[in-house]
Amino acid sequence: MRRIVVGWGARLVAVAALGTAAAPACARRLDLGSEFLWSAQHETGDLSEWLLDGKGGSAADMPDTAIAVSTDFAHSGQYSVKLSNAAVSDYEAVRLWRSDDYPEEAYYSAWYYLPRASRTTNDWTIMQIRAPVPGDPTVISLFLDVDLRSLPGGDMILTVFDHRPQFLRAATPDPAVPVPIGSWFQIETFFRNATDDTGRFMVWQNGQLLYDLHRPSGFNQTVYFTPCSVSENLSPTDSVIYLDDAAVSVERVGSATTP
Numbered sequence: 001m002r003r004i005v006v007g008w009g010a011r012l013v014a015v016a017a018l019g020t021a022a023a024p025a026c027a028r029r030l031d032l033g034s035e036f037l038w039s040a041q042h043e044t045g046d047l048s049e050w051l052l053d054g055k056g057g058s059a060a061d062m063p064d065t066a067i068a069v070s071t072d073f074a075h076s077g078q079y080s081v082k083l084s085n086a087a088v089s090d091y092e093a094v095r096l097w098r099s100d101d102y103p104e105e106a107y108y109s110a111w112y113y114l115p116r117a118s119r120t121t122n123d124w125t126i127m128q129i130r131a132p133v134p135g136d137p138t139v140i141s142l143f144l145d146v147d148l149r150s151l152p153g154g155d156m157i158l159t160v161f162d163h164r165p166q167f168l169r170a171a172t173p174d175p176a177v178p179v180p181i182g183s184w185f186q187i188e189t190f191f192r193n194a195t196d197d198t199g200r201f202m203v204w205q206n207g208q209l210l211y212d213l214h215r216p217s218g219f220n221q222t223v224y225f226t227p228c229s230v231s232e233n234l235s236p237t238d239s240v241i242y243l244d245d246a247a248v249s250v251e252r253v254g255s256a257t258t259p
Helices: 048-054
Strands: 012-014 036-040 056-061 065-070 080-085 092-100 105-113 124-133 136-150 156-162 185-192 200-205 208-214 223-231 239-249
Touching (some): 036 048, 036 092, 048 056, 056 065, 065 092, 105 124, 105 223, 156 208
Antiparallel strands (some): 036 239, 065 080, 105 239, 185 200
């Protein structure tokens, strides 16, 4: 059963920055040209890139979720962000976000690492496009979710859920494309924030196009790009996902292979 919610929720707790450090790169770095509007590679050893200019933040439903900068795994350099979620009886969230009046057309991307597969009973949301409710910018609505779902054979796949009742779940690709376990994978999305039928939402996994949805999308110029872990009742219960090399850009970032 899908829970549809409006707003961040009263239990979200901001997470403090975790100190600073520097580290050499061990994989291809993002080529930060003028096409990049913002990026976070976490090599400061904290969350300062997300908080830059007061346009972002981090939050966690306590005590079942947590966020930390980690050296367990990294897509590039030494650091990534570890999102932990042990929610059982109700959806709980841990998330990062960047918000801005982004261009009508922009790409939103991040790299993810799953140490192990999990079995889902409901959606495990790992990326969201959100926006303020029209007329009340203090309330942030659920809009477009990129979710993980498990298949009967144990593989996990990406799905897209649009919280508007006329759309809801997008048809999954046939054949389904499993996400890798124990290696980094990139989710890159294209969002055309338009109020007419030229609105568009596309999702690539490691450079392979999985979803290309044409539908009206724009109801607010401000976009909240939100990598996250929103789940309940996963098996095993304690889920962990790592996040690195996030970006918002006007051109595709594209996937790269780590050595």
